[in-house]
Amino acid sequence: MSEVKQTTEAVKEKPQMDPRRSGVMQRTQRIEAMMEVVRIIAGMAIAYLVALLILIAISDDPLFIVKQFILGPFSSPRRIGSIINLAVPFMLCGLSMCFMYAVNKFNLIGESIFMLAGCIVTWLGLAIGNSLPMAVMVPLMLIVGAIVGAILSFIPAIMDRKLNANVVVVSLMLNAVIAQLAIYILRYFMRDPGISFIGSYETPDSMQLPTLFGKMKVGSGIIIAVILVIVISILFYKTAFGWKMRLVGSNPRFATAVGLSTLGISFAAQLAGGALAGVAGATEIMNSYKRFQWTASTGHGFDGLLVAVLAKRNPILVPIGALFLAYVRIGADVVNTSGDIPNEFISVIQGIIILLVAAESFLSGFKNKLIFRSVQAEKAAAQKDTK
């Protein structure tokens, strides 16, 4: 590039200075990173403290309850396995929401995609029976789940784009419709009349994922989740499409001005996010269930939103967010079965923890003060030097 060389000469006329000589900014970055960790730890500590204060009032043994909440999830291999199993759908739904977040479209259709994809793969699995080996059956189910998801997320995406209908409202309304559709299919096409609850016939063995690690009973769905975390992290950070999505999401007008097709990219990202929610539903059925038995929306779509927020919208951090959420949920289960605390209260504590961890500007005043002080110190030092 010839023009580049000429601008080099242009700049060289001026006295050279080292462009990396900017300790202030480096320090600012370090403070931002450090405060991130401090914020999460402080958030959890405050939440547990609040919980303890309330528990003193309503429980006979508040310390025991808090201990159960914090340490209970690690008290047996089975419970640790449960955390991981619970984290699998959280991870996949979190990845799904990372796509929506990346392009700044709060398409919440994942909630019902998860349910309908689970329903459709069960239905299909029952139809196919044991005629296919697991090595074919599992990928087939994942693909079917993805297709269901992509088709469903197309609806709010196209309405947003063509009819200017708010994507949040459309996706939430559709959630109600699609959940009923799944229940309809369950009741009229695959309900097993021989069991006491509403549930489908048992799915064929070839689509029931085997468990790993002996006593921990970790379903092998975790492998699917981990592979997808890696693939999607690469997609986000190492492919042109990932760059496009992130540019469009962070500043659509800028993305347009440098020549990206903002609408098309945001559309594609929503379809990809929907496909992942479908994969999540299919995986969950194969990983944790023998029958399709959801008769109400499962909440996984919203959990995915939470995970994506906890993970700072970064797919690499999604496993951490998912494991954290699963840990809090299992802690709640433990307390629920072993303590004298009503279940609703557990939800309150969960809520406080997640709220404080997710609140981005919690402690931001303190962070700004630190940055301000370090800038001042830097300036003072610089003045000393010149003297």
Place this chain on the structure above:
Amino acid sequence: MAEEVLRMQGITKIYPNGFMANKDITFGIGANEIHALVGENGAGKTTLMKILFGMEDCQEGKIFINGNEVKIANPLDAIAKGVGMVHQHFMLLPSLTVAENVVLGVEPMKNGLFDFNTAVKNTQEIADKYNFKVDATAKVSTLSVGQMQKVEILKALIKGAKILILDEPTAVLTPQETEELFEQLFNLRDSGVSVIFISHKLEEVMRICSKVTVLRRGECMGTYDTADLDESKISRLMVGRDVILKIEKEDPKPAEPILEIKNLRRFNSFGKAVIDGITFTVRSGEVVGIAGVEGNGQTELSEVLAGLAPFAEGDVVLNGKSIRGMSVRQIRDAGMAYIAEDRMVEGCSGEMSIEMNIMADRFTKSDYKNGLFINSKKMREETERLIDEFEILCDNADQPVRMLSGGNIQKVVVAREFTSGANFILANQPTRGIDVGTAEMIRKTIVRKSREEGTCTVLISADLNEVLECSDRLLVMRKGKVVAAFPKANEVSEGELGEYMLGLKTMTPEQMEGLL
């Protein structure tokens, strides 16, 4: 001299981004006075008035009303102290009646409920007192713009305003409505209300104001009796240059035309022509400056040229191809680079890394790909090289752009746009609000690229130094039209330029023949 009712003393306002909007401004107005506040856009008029009305706070300075020092914390406070403001954009509730809008905030009550009849009576009284012809029971949504403005003024008067600020009140009015407004302003003046009249229509200022205060780039150029001035003197005060900037450059050698704009028209959503039949050609190796008071179609023109907005009539031809219907990508591939007016809106993405911002226009190209993936190594090398070349002060290429200073953010923008390989550079306010060193680097690079590589440049700028010194040819835009063309930008005096910018003079098409 009349008694002074308001004095603003030594007002300095610095915005959090470091922009100094008001610099030690002092001015006072007397009773029974219509006082004009004039200046170009961005000169600090609105900021100064927002400080007076309590919408902004200032770092330094004092405000005196009737000789007593006051602190104005917010608009309610300002109203309580007798200051009223009529904004450029009306702040009315269209579904309510005139009376309800006027008494909003001082509602008459009866038995704990809003008393509509008293509201109508009070409104009608005050309207009659100042001879305003409005129907207090009419719905605001049914009123004309001129009538809505009356409602705005009544809103201020009913709260006892003694100092009334009007921010470009005639911009939205028809000539007849303007006449009526002036009559009312005279009435107000005679009944003891002081009016601050913000405008850049100088003939109006000369007609109705007794005094005028001129602001230029945040500084006060003085307060004068209008009797001592004429329009061209005011325009010289408004648009003068502070520091003479010199750029050494050889004479241009314009070659083949690269950008041809032919009778271009664009309309806004109200059907008004915001670009009204513009024609000009830019050749390889020359820089064409576009001067003008902001808001006269420059932004709209740059949006069209950058492919961000469609146009209705005419054509734009870039390197032999019409850009009509092309996507931004196609226009960029045809040879356009764009330095956006507001770097944080269209010039970069603050949350993203320096690397992504510099590579944003080219990472999709096959040079930067490695099969399915992006070529991270090559992109990093290229980014590092550009960071060094443009002396972007940062820690590393991964730093989010928002952490850099304004000048360094602009360096990121130009590092991308100057190296995209384009032969047409559209630079809209390329050095606004940045440090002198970076501004100089950008200006010199624009000139150097035109001389050495034969790029053609359209330079849109409100900075007269910049357009006069960087440009080879100079055009002046006003009301969506090119109203003047000069063959040699550095031979134009700012006084002359100011007269064209403010509409005191216009060149005929014959005069501009051959210069476009």
